[in-house]
Amino acid sequence: MSSAGASRAFDPAALFKALFLGLIAVFVLVPLLATLLGGFKSLGELRVNPFGLPGRWEWQNYADILFSARYWQLLRNSLIIATLAVTLTLITASMAAFTFAHVKFYGSSMLLSYLTLGLLFPAATAVLPLFIKVRDLGLLDTYFGVALPQVAFSLAMSVLLLRRFFKDIPYELLEAALVDGCSYIKFFRYVTLPLSRPILATVGTITFVNSWNAYLLPLVMLNTDALYPWPLGIMVYQGEYSSEWHLILAFITLTILPTIILFLLAQKHIVAGLTAGAVKG
């Protein structure tokens, strides 16, 4: 459709487009690259040369962090909380979505709208009462105290996405299975879930990324350093090393690395998942 290929050299529009895209790419890349490279510099060099390649590569900055128990503990905590959140979200949301998609009962649409109320406001609005609730349940300073509210807040979107997908599984299939003596639960387990791998992956990825990056809930619910997920840990680290930017930059790089790797591996699910709400509206 575009004729850019034919007259590339003389097309001012194409030139403008390339310049514009290049400019935005620089705007996005420079802070990220400066962070990565800054971690390889000494503090003195960082001050005079924050942009360029390091004159001397200080591998030690990264090595010190990689060989510290602290870094791995932060990642472990984040991984535990995110895994809990993903597992519980997938189980509870898919069961509820299945019921809403395939079981007709009085009040079904009312209960579904009740759940989707969760889309309307951020968790932060009720974080103080939530703190009191988690405290009264004895879950303060536990992984579950963070993961359970995360599950609760991810339910609305997850149920909507899953229900829409489940609804596309033909009702006749369920009917036939029931006539042949299959129960709803077996149908859910052996037909619905295996057919729904793509959407389960998408919902799982959104929940994972949200939980992995979360700051406010763990900040409110956790008091013990040993339980901190990485966003809390990195803030503490920055507090301790206040202006030793080379170490902080190395630390940032190493903590966002897992996210970037996950992104490159699961781009499709991440993009689909994070823009999925869009299609739904």
Place this chain on the structure above:
Amino acid sequence: MVQRRIASVSAMGVAKPSFSPLAVRGPTWDGRFTVLILFLPPALLLFTLFVVLPIGEAAWYSAFNWNGFGRPTNWIGLDNYRFVLETRAFWLALRNNGLIIAVSLAIQLPLALTLALMLAERFRGAVALRMLFFMPYILAEIATGLIFSFVYDGDYGLVASIWRAFSAEPPHLLASTDTAMLAVLIVVVWKYFGFHMMLFIAALQGLDKSLIEAARIDGATRTQTLRHVVIPLLYPTVRLSVFFAIIGSLQLFDLVMPLTRGGPADSSNTMVSFLYNNGISRMRVGYGSAIGVILFAICVTFAFTYKRWFMRDE
């Protein structure tokens, strides 16, 4: 009762499948009942316990002067709301949320749309650029905030070194009430434009190509096609993108904390960071709950009004 049992027997496949209206209506009540009591409660319970109840409790706690210990006893009616509305920082936070929305509409949205139009076409590197522009969106807000507190740092940062290259005294952008919010706004654009771009790309790929072809065949130029065909077709996505920008601005918090913590002198607070600084970190449960209820009211009012006014057809 008996009837129900017969129905369930036939569903078990003992009786031959019949095509009576009952069978067409499908599965029996017995089977459904098991699913209902097993499958719904976990989600409903979690949602009620951790989402709905806390909102209700926020309304209740907001009538007390309470530090969170023991039970709330010191009833002060609507005073907390009065205190919130009398706090200057609250209005600053509200203004800042307004600024974020304004920047989202005036800068981020046109930028995202332009990039989407450029990158929806197939050419070498288009996919890589899409991914690059989307990447800031998946980075944790905490990490993004820290990266930019380095970028803005008056001694070691990128901005400082540019200033020094022109032998000017580097500014401490985040430490001045005049520039802190501006600095936050730039980071907001950096972090979120890629998400909105992806929304538009997804919409563009779903467009009915024949409409565009038809316009071109009828002699419309590229620009005309864009203005009168493509962009009107994108209106639903524009409305959606605006919706996300506004809701997102109302819950912005993580990004502000590493950058400015809402300071200096409350100049860069958002509603949520104001809530954190004044309610949560000092355990003023009543006061903080009042802020939460106000924020809740704003979000819900906005969501319903917006849906009613702008998203009626969807």
